[in-house]
Amino acid sequence: MVLDNQYLNIKKILAYSSGMLGWSILITINSVMLIYFYLPPEGSGMEPLIPQITFLKIFSVLALIAAGGRFFDAVTDPWIAWRSDRAGYSRGRRIPYMRFSWIPAFVFCFLVFFPARLSESSINILTLILSLAFFYLFLTIYNIPYNALMPELAQSGRDKIKLSTWLSLAYVLGLIFAAQTPLLASLAERLFNITSRAVAYQLAILIMSLIAGLCLMIPAYTIDEKKFRTGKPAVITFRKSLSVTMKNRNFRLFLFADFAYFMAVAIISGGMLYYLKVLLGLDEAMSSTVFGSMIIVSILFYPLIMYISKLPYRSDTKAI
16 A cells, blocks of 8 residues: 555644653653652652662662563563564554553553552562563553554655654653653642652652653554555564564664663663752752753754755665
8 A cells, every 4th residue: 555645744743753752751750760769868758668678789679670670671572563563453553552552551650659558668579560560561562563653654764754853852852741750749749738758759650641641542543554554464473573683783783772872861860860869969850950951952953863864865875
């Protein structure tokens, strides 16, 4: 089926990009708030929620749980991709997965921050492991098929650059939204006379998760995959699919670059509240200003990227 060029208009671009906005809010909340919420520093107004157990005198139990969630996510990513490629639903290969997973994804995001007890307890370790595993699972079920829609929505190189730019903008906007969580918690304390800082954070995360959930819903119900899909359900086995993918040199280079990028982002976002509270002695609400300033600077480079993407392409250029 040939893509109708009129389908990829600004409305569809905004509708599709909203999914990235929702994903970014959820994943950033998890990255920024997880360690700070469960192992807060002194003077934060909260107490640790899990025992500070270490393995090999290096790895804390919380670090292992967080890393385990990411590892679980890495395992489920290719499996969900394979399942989506093989799907033959009447609504398409991607949209049904998105409609199935958008509600559990944002629900389990805020359940990660609703432990069994708001005090130090070993049972909180179990509830965190379960909620974190389901959060990553349903976010993967949504995000992998969502990303697979892009090459079919934008079939030309220029359209891919345009849509990728919008997705990148939606991603950084999600960072800005999620960075407002400490500020929202402070507002909740004052407006609702909440005496517990942890409860205020829970309310703020609940509100942010609901906003993200609405963003995830938009592309799932406004994009008609049947109008533009060009591919057919795959018949390749999971093992063969994974083998062929990993043998692709360009994919391995992309995987390395993607890993390095998100590792850097995780280091910055995961430690931001500690940098502000412990090292600088500032209020956590300052994270909204810091994140916002960082992201505004990055956005200033977007016009340059768009300009470079429009430069003539030399067909005789050798691939890396």
